[in-house]
Amino acid sequence: MSAPLSPARTVALVARREIGMQLRSRSFLYGLLLTLAIFAGYGLLFSFIGSEGSSSTLGVTAEARALTPALQQAGQQQGQTVAITDVDRAGGEAQVRSGGLDALLTRGPDGFELIGQDSVDSTLQRIVTGTVGQQARDSALRSAGVDPATVDRAGTVGVSTLVPEDPLRGQRLGLAFAVAILLFFSLTSYGGAVAQGVVEEKSSRVVELLLSTIKPLHLLAGKILGLGAVGLLQLLILGAIGTVGALAFGVLTVPTAVLSALGLAVLWYLLGFFLYATLYASAGALVSRQEELQSAVAPLIFPLLIPFVIAVSVLPNDPRNGLATVLSFVPFFSPTLMPARAALGVAPWWQVLISALLTLGAIAVMVWVAARIYRNSVLRTGAKVSWREAISGR
Amino acid sequence: MLAIGGLAKRFGAVQALDGVTFDARPGELFGFVGGNGAGKTTTMRIVLGVLASDSGTVRWQGRPIDADVRRRIGYMPEERGLYPKMKVGAQLEYLARLHGMDVATARDAVRRWTERVGIEARIGDEVQKLSLGNQQRVQLCAALVHDPDVLVLDEPFSGLDPTAVETMSGVLREKADAGTPVIFSSHQLELVERLCDRVGIISAGAMVAVGTVEDLRTGDSTRYDVVGPPRGWADELAGVRVLGVEESPVGPRTRVELGAGADDQALLAAATAAGAVREFTPYRPPLTELYRDAVADHAPPRQEVAS
Numbered sequence: 001m002s003a004p005l006s007p008a009r010t011v012a013l014v015a016r017r018e019i020g021m022q023l024r025s026r027s028f029l030y031g032l033l034l035t036l037a038i039f040a041g042y043g044l045l046f047s048f049i050g051s052e053g054s055s056s057t058l059g060v061t062a063e064a065r066a067l068t069p070a071l072q073q074a075g076q077q078q079g080q081t082v083a084i085t086d087v088d089r090a091g092g093e094a095q096v097r098s099g100g101l102d103a104l105l106t107r108g109p110d111g112f113e114l115i116g117q118d119s120v121d122s123t124l125q126r127i128v129t130g131t132v133g134q135q136a137r138d139s140a141l142r143s144a145g146v147d148p149a150t151v152d153r154a155g156t157v158g159v160s161t162l163v164p165e166d167p168l169r170g171q172r173l174g175l176a177f178a179v180a181i182l183l184f185f186s187l188t189s190y191g192g193a194v195a196q197g198v199v200e201e202k203s204s205r206v207v208e209l210l211l212s213t214i215k216p217l218h219l220l221a222g223k224i225l226g227l228g229a230v231g232l233l234q235l236l237i238l239g240a241i242g243t244v245g246a247l248a249f250g251v252l253t254v255p256t257a258v259l260s261a262l263g264l265a266v267l268w269y270l271l272g273f274f275l276y277a278t279l280y281a282s283a284g285a286l287v288s289r290q291e292e293l294q295s296a297v298a299p300l301i302f303p304l305l306i307p308f309v310i311a312v313s314v315l316p317n318d319p320r321n322g323l324a325t326v327l328s329f330v331p332f333f334s335p336t337l338m339p340a341r342a343a344l345g346v347a348p349w350w351q352v353l354i355s356a357l358l359t360l361g362a363i364a365v366m367v368w369v370a371a372r373i374y375r376n377s378v379l380r381t382g383a384k385v386s387w388r389e390a391i392s393g394r
Numbered sequence: 395m396l397a398i399g400g401l402a403k404r405f406g407a408v409q410a411l412d413g414v415t416f417d418a419r420p421g422e423l424f425g426f427v428g429g430n431g432a433g434k435t436t437t438m439r440i441v442l443g444v445l446a447s448d449s450g451t452v453r454w455q456g457r458p459i460d461a462d463v464r465r466r467i468g469y470m471p472e473e474r475g476l477y478p479k480m481k482v483g484a485q486l487e488y489l490a491r492l493h494g495m496d497v498a499t500a501r502d503a504v505r506r507w508t509e510r511v512g513i514e515a516r517i518g519d520e521v522q523k524l525s526l527g528n529q530q531r532v533q534l535c536a537a538l539v540h541d542p543d544v545l546v547l548d549e550p551f552s553g554l555d556p557t558a559v560e561t562m563s564g565v566l567r568e569k570a571d572a573g574t575p576v577i578f579s580s581h582q583l584e585l586v587e588r589l590c591d592r593v594g595i596i597s598a599g600a601m602v603a604v605g606t607v608e609d610l611r612t613g614d615s616t617r618y619d620v621v622g623p624p625r626g627w628a629d630e631l632a633g634v635r636v637l638g639v640e641e642s643p644v645g646p647r648t649r650v651e652l653g654a655g656a657d658d659q660a661l662l663a664a665a666t667a668a669g670a671v672r673e674f675t676p677y678r679p680p681l682t683e684l685y686r687d688a689v690a691d692h693a694p695p696r697q698e699v700a701s
Binding site: 003004005010013014017021025200201204205206207208209210211212213214215379 | 443445469471476478479480489491492493
C-alpha cells in the first residue's frame with residue numbers, strides 16, 4: 001500500500017534511479033574505457049619521450065674526429081648515449097637533412113660548428129659545447145704549464161643530502177601524477193553529470209511532476225549521492241586496474257604506498273565531488289536547455305584545472321613549492337593538490353587533516369547555497385536565471 | 395472536499411491571482427475555464443505546493459493541505475514532462491514509489507493503468523520513442539498510478555486525438571464516480587459543458603462564476619425565446635430588450651431579455667396578443683456564451699502594480 005516516505009527513503013529512491021540509469025547507459029562503459037585509454041596513452045607517451053631523449057646520433061667530419069672519445073665520455077656522464085659516425089661534410093649534411101643524423105659536427109674557419117636540421121637537441125648541444133670548451137681550456141692550461149686535472153679537482157663540487165635521498169621518489173612522482181589525473185577526470189565528468197541531470201529534468205519538465213510530491217532538497221541530494229556513488233565506483237575500478245597493472249609490470253614496487261595513495265584519492269574524491277557537485281547542480285539549475293549548459297559550467301573548469309596543472313607541472317620538480325603548499329589548503333584547490341602532495345610524501349598527516357576539515361566546512365556552506373539556488377531556480381524556465389536572482393530568491 | 399480560499403499571488407508587477415475561491419467536491423468533475431494568463435495554472439501549482447501563494451488557503455477535508463495530502467494528489471502539469479530516456483514502465487513505477495507505494499503495489503498499478511489507457515504494449519520502450527499521443531497517455535498514467543484521492547489536471551485534453559479524448563473523458567468520469575474530486579482546466583468549452591458537474595470561470599486572477607452549468611444558466615434566467623409572433627412585436631414593450639430575431643420553420647424566433655422588474659407572464663401575454671405563440675422557453679445559453687458574458691462583465695483591466 002501507500003505510506004508517507006521518510007526523507008531518507010525518498011533520497012535513496014532518487015539516488016537508486018540515478019545509479020540505475022548511469023550504469024545502464026553506454027556512457028559509463030565508454031567513459032571507463034576512454035579513461036583507461038587516456039592513461040595507457042599517457043604511459044606510452046612518457047616512455048616514448050623518455051627513450052627518445054636518451055640517445056642521439058652525431059656525425060663528425062675529419063677535422064673534428066679528434067673529439068670523438070671525449071664526446072662519448074661526456075655523453076656517458078650526462079646519461080646520454082651519443083652514437084658517433086664519421087662522415088664528410090656534404091654526406092653528413094644530407095643525412096642531417098634526411099633525419100638519419102640528429103646533428104653534424106664540423107670545423108669552420110672560426111672554430112667548431114654544430115649543424116642541425118632546424119634545431120639541435122639541447123642535451124646534445126650541451127655535450128658538444130662542454131667538450132669543445134673543455135678541450136680548449138685543457139690545451140690552454142697545458143701550454144701554460146698547468147695540469148688540467150689539478151684544476152678539475154679544485155673546481156669539483158660534491159653533492160650530498162642531510163636526509164638520505166628517497167629511493168622511491170620516481171614511484172611517488174608517478175603515483176602523484178596518476179592520483180591528480182584520476183581526480184581531475186572523476187570530478188569533471190561526474191560533476192558534469194550532475195549539471196546534465198539537473199538540466200535534463202528541467203528541459204523535459206519532469207521536475208514539476210517530481211516536485212509536486214517530493215522536496216527540492218531531497219531530489220537534489222538523491223541526484224548528487226547517486227551520481228557520486230557511480231563516480232566512486234568508476235574511480236575504484238580504475239584505481240584497481242591501475243594498481244594491479246603497475247604492480248604487475250613492476251612500475252610500482254611498494255603496494256602499501258599505492259594503497260595509501262588510493263585511499264587518500266577516494267577520500268579526496270568524495271570531498272571534492274560533494275564540493276563541486278553543489279556548484280555544478282547550481283549551474284545546471286540556472287539554465288533551461290542543454291545548449292545553454294556548456295556556457296554555464298565552463299567557469300567551473302578553472303578551479304579544477306589550476307590545481308591540476310600545478311600538480312602535474314610544478315610539483316614533480318619542486319614538491320615543496322610554496323604556492324602549491326598554500327593552495328593545497330584552499331577548498332576547491334585542495335581536492336587535487338593535497339592528495340598529490342601526500343602521494344609525493346611532502347604533506348604530513350596533520351596537513352591533510354586540516355585541509356580536509358576546511359573542505360568539509362566549505363561543503364557545508366556550499367550545500368546551503370546550492371540548495372537555495374536550486375530551489376529558487378529549478379522551476380523557472382525560459383531565460384537564464386542570474387546567480388544573484390537565484391540566491392536572493394527574487 | 396478540496397476547498398480553495400482567497401488565493402493571491404503576485405509575480406513582480408503582475409497580480410496573477412487575486413482572491414481565487416472555489417471547492418471541488420467528492421464525486422464531481424470540476425471544470426476550470428479561463429483565458430490564457432487568467433490564473434488557472436498558477437492556482438493548480440499552488441494547490442500542488444510547487445508554488446507558494448502570497449495569501450489564501452488550500453484545505454483538504456477541512457484541514458490545511460500538507461505534504462502528506464499532496465502526496466495523495468494526482469497531478470498533470472501544463473508543461474508535460476517525463477524522463478525521455480527512461481522506459482515507460484520503470485518511469486511509472488518510480489513515480490508511484492515516490493508517492494509512497496511499495497514495489498509490488500506500484501508494479502500492479504502500472505500494469506493496470508497502462509492497460510486501461512491502451513499502452514501496455516509499450517511498457518518496455520523509452521518514452522522518447524513514443525508518439526506524442528501515447529506520451530500523453532503515459533502522462534495520464536503518471537497522474538493516476540498512485541491511486542490518488544484528488545486529481546488536478548492542467549489542460550489534460552490539449553493535443554489529444556478524438557480517441558484519446560474519449561479515453562481521457564472516460565477515465566476522469568470513472569474516477570469522479572468512484573468519489574475522487576477531479577479538477578481540470580480546459581479551453582474546450584463544449585467538452586467542459588458535456589463532461590463537468592460544476593464549472594468555475596476565472597478571469598484576471600479572480601473567479602467570476604462558480605456553479606453547475608445549469609446554475610450559471612438559471613442564475614441568469616432573464617432571457618426567453620418566443621416563436622410565432624411576427625417580427626417587431628416586442629420592440630416597443632417596456633422593460634424588454636430584443637436581442638435578435640431569426641426565422642424558424644414555425645415562424646420568427648425572437649430572443650428577448652427582461653429588464654429589472656419585468657415579468658415573464660406579462661411578456662407571454664404580450665406575445666399571445668401579438669400573434670399565435672408556438673414556443674415560449676427560457677433561453678439556455680451554452681457555456682461559451684456564459685463564459686463570454688462572465689468574463690466581459692467582470693474583467694477589470696489587469697492590475698499593474700509598480701514594484
